[in-house]
Amino acid sequence: MNSVSKTNEVNELLKGSNVLNQLSVSQLVEKVIERNEGVLTSTGAVRATTGKYTGRSPKDKYIVEEESVKDKIDWGAVNQPISEQIFANLLNKVLDFLKAKEEVFVFRGFAGADTKYRLPIQVINEYAWHNLFAHQLFIRPTQEELASHEAGFTIISAPNFKADPAIDGTTSETFIIISFEKRIVLIGGTEYAGEIKKSVFSLMNYLLPESGILSMHCSANVGREGDVALFFGLSGTGKTTLSADPNRRLIGDDEHGWSNNGVFNIEGGCYAKCINLSREKEPQIFDAIRFGSVLENVILDNDSRIADYDDGSLTENTRAAYPLQAIDNIVDPSVAGHPQAIVFLTADASGVLPPIAKLSKEQAMYHFLSGYTSKLAGTERGVTTPEATFSTCFGSPFLPLPATRYAAMLGEKISQHNASVFLVNTGWTGGEYGVGSRMKLSYTRSMVHAALDGELNNIETKKDEVFGLDIPLHVPGVPDHVLQPNQTWENQEEYYAKAKELANKFRENFNKFKNVAPEIIEKGGPVA
Template sequence: MNFVSLKQEINEFLNGTNILTQLSVPQLVEKVLSRKEALLTSTGAVAATTGKYTGRSPKDKYIVEEESVKDKIDWGSVNQPISKEVFSSLYNKVLEYLKEKDEVFVFKGFAGADEKHRLPIQVINEYAWHNLFAHQLFIRPTEEELAAHDAGFTVIAAPNFKADPAIDGTKSETFIIISFEQRTVLIGGTEYAGEIKKSVFSIMNYLLPENGIMPMHCSSNVGNEGDVALFFGLSGTGKTTLSADPNRRLIGDDEHGWSSNGVFNIEGGCYAKCINLSREKEPQIFDAIRFGSVLENVIIDQNSRIADYDDGTLTENTRAAYQLQAIDNIVDPSVAGHPNTIIFLTADAFGVLPPIAKLSKEQAMYHFLSGYTSKLAGTERGVTSPEATFSTCFGSPFLPLPATRYAEMLGEKISQHNSNVFLVNTGWTGGEYGVGSRMKLSYTRAMVQAALEGELTNVETKKDDIFGLEIPLHVPGVPDEVLQPNRTWSNQAEYEAKAKELAEKFRENFKKFQNVSSDIIEKGGPTA
C-alpha cells in the first residue's frame, strides 16, 4: 500500500457515520463524562487513569524500515526497525477495529507555531479524553485553516486494541509504530496519552533537520527586553517549573524548533508533571488546571472531587494537560527570536555536580551529547527510584537521526548567535540520593534568574578539579557554600570518590561519540 492509497482509505474511514470530527472542548468533556472515561474535578478538569501503563513504553516503539529512511535512521534500542508487512497488517486490523466502534474522535490541527514550518496533523482516537488531550496539546486551527486542512501526518490511537506478539510481530500487546513513508503513527495497547504527544515530537525530530531547523526537547521563555531562554532537561528536572516564570512570557514548556528566524513552539499546550503540585510553589501551573484540562493518574476525592497532587499511589508520573492560553503570561503566537541563554538541567543523583556552571562551547556540546540526569520514578515502566542515566541531547527516545546531527546544529547555533550556556543541577546536594537532599527550588530559581539577567557572564569562578566546570563563587540569594558541591559533603573522601565515579561514567558513555571533534572530547568532558 502506497501513501496515496492509504490516505484515500483513511479519508473513506473518516466519512463513516461513527466519526466525530473537531468537537469543541465542552462537547468533548460531555462525551468523556457520558462515556464514563474520566471524572469531573472540582476545578472543571477531567481526571483519567491509564491502567497499568502510567508512562511511556520505549521498548514497544518502532520505526518502519522503509527504503527512503532506512539509511538515515539511527537504528538501535531506541529506534527499533519493524517491517512494512507488520505495519500494514496492524494498520488494517486497527482500522477494522475502529470501524466497529460507536464513536471515534478526530482532531485536526498543527505541530509548529511558525506557519512556515508547521506540520498539519490529524489525531484519530478511540477515547474522547485522548482527543481532548490532543485538542489541548496541539495547535488548534482557525475555521479558515480547518477548511483547507490537509493532514501531513495521521496519528491513530486505539488503546483497547492489543497486539498478539506471536501473530503481529511485536514484543508485547503494546505498540507505537511510525511510518514515515505512509505518514502514519499507530498506537495500541496503552492508554497513556503521552505516547500521542511524543510520537508527533519524534516525527518533527526527523522532518525539521531536513529543512535546516534544529528540533529541541526544551522549554522556552522570553523576557521584557526580548531576551530568549531555552531550558533543556528530561522529565522531572524542572523544565516546566522553571520556564513558568511570572516575570517572563512562556513560549512553550517542552518542544521547540530553532530556525534561521528564531525559536518556535512545536505544540499548543503543556503537559506538566503535577506530583506535589501546589499553588504556592507553581501558581501558573496550578491555576491552569481548569475546565477542559486533562489530569492523568491524579488521585481524586470521590466526594469533593478535589485533586490530591501529593498522592502518588498510581504513579509519581502524574500529569496535567492544558492549552497554553490557560497561562496568562505567554507569547501568542509562540514564536520569538534567537536564544540569549541556554540552560541544561540535570537531576544528579550522585550529588556531585555543581548547582550551576558556565559552559564553554565545547563543554556545551559535550554535555548536550551526554544528556546526563537521573531517570526519575514513574516516567517509564519499571523505574521505581532514580537511576543515573545518559539520554543523548536530553531527548534520546525521540531522536530518529544520529545524535551528532543535532549536536552539530546546536554548536552552529551557539557560535552564530553567541548564546551563553549553563549547566544547572536541580538534583541532590550534600550527598548522593538517599543521603543528601534535593536542591532547594528557591536556590535554583535565584541561579537561573542571575544567568538570565547576565549577572554570571563575567563573575569570578572556580574551576572544578574533576569535571573542569567553571563554578561561580557568588550568586545573589544563594549561600556560597551551596555553589561548591564538595563543601556540602561532610566527608571529602567520599565526595571525591563519588565524583570520580560519575566522571568515569561520563567518559564511558562518550566513547560512542568518538567521531566528533577532538576539541569536544578534550575540552568538554571531565578533567580527572
C-alpha cells in the same frame, strides 16, 4: 512540511457516518461523560484512567524500515525497525476495527507555532477523551485554516485493538509505529494519551532537522527585554519550576524548534506532571486545571470529586493536559527570537557537580550529548538507591536521527548567536544523597536569574579540577562557598573520590561517541 498524507484506506474510514469531526471542547466533554470514559472533577476538568499502561511503552515503539528513511534512522533499542508488510497488515486491521465502532473522533490542527514550519496533522481517536487531549495539546486551527487544512501526518489511536504478537509481528499487544512514507502513526493496545503527544514530537525530531531546524526537548521563556532562554533537563531537575517565572513569559514547557528566525513551540498546550501538585508550589499549573482540561490517573474523592494530587496509588506519573492559554503570562503565538541563554539542568545525587558553571561550546555539546541526571529512589519501580542516568540530548526516547546530528546543530546555533550556556545542578550539596542536602531553591533561582540577566557573562571564575568547568566565584544572593562544591564537603578525599567516580561514568557513557565526536571529548569532557 505541508506534504499531504492520505491513503485510500484512511480516506475510506474518514468518509464513514460514525466519524465525528472537529468537535468543540464542550461537545467532547459531553461525549466523555455520555460514553463513561471519564468523570468531571470539582474544577470541571475531565478525569480518565489508563488501565495497566500509565506511561509510555518504549519497547513497543517502531519505525517502518522504508527505503527513503532506512539509511537516516539511528536504529537500535529506541528506534526499532519493523517491516512494511507488518505495518500494512496492522493498519488494515486497525482501520477495520475503527469502522465497526459506533463513533470515531477526528481532530485537525498543527504541530509547530511558526506558520513557516508547522506540520498539519489529523488525529483519529477511538476515545473521545483522547480527542479532547489532542485538542488541548496541539495547535488549534482557525476556521479559515481549517477550511484549507490538508494533513501532512495522520495519527491513529485505537487503545482497545490489541495486537497478537504471534500473528502481527509485535513484541506485545501494544504498538506505536511510525511510517514516514505513508505519513501515518499507528497506536494500539495502550490507553496512555502521552503516546499521541510524544509520537508527534518524534515526527518533528525527524522532519525539522531535515529542514535545517534544530528540534529540542526543552522549555523556553522570554524576559521583558525580549531575551529568550531555553531550559533542558530530565524529570526531577526543576525544568518546569524554573521556567515558570513571574518576570518572564512562557513560550512553552516541553518541545521547541530553533530556526533561522528564532525559537517556536511545537505544541499548543502543556502536559504537566501533577503528583504532589499544590497551588502554593505551582499556582499556574494548579489553576490551569479547569473545564476542558484532562487529568490522567489522578485520584478523586468519590463524593466531592476534588483531586488528591498527593495520591500516587495508580501511578506517580499522574498528568494534566491543558491549553497554553489556560496559563497567564505566555507568549501568544508561541514564537520568539534567538536564545541568549541556555540552561542545562541536572539533579546530581553524588553532590559533586557545581551548582552553576559556564560551559564552552564543546562542553555544551558534551553535556548535551550526555544528558545526565540522577534517577532517585521511588521515581521508578526497582530503583532503591540513586542511579546516574544519561538520556542523549535530554530526550533520547524521541530522537529518530543520530544524536550527534542534533548536537552539531546546537553547536552551530551557539556559535552563530553567541548564546551563553550554563550547567545548573539542582541536586545535592555538602555530600551525596543521604549525607548532604538538596540545593536550596532560592539559591538556584538566584543563580538562574543572574545567568539570564547576563550578570555571569564576564564574572571571575575558577576552573573545576575534575570536570574542567568554569565556576563563578560570586553570584548575588548565594554564599560564595556554596558555589564551590568541594568547599561544602567535610572530607576532601571523599569529595574527590566521588567526583572522579562520576567523571568515569561520564566517560563510560560517552564511549559510544568516541569515533564520531573526538574533539568534543577532548575539549568538553572531564579533565581528571
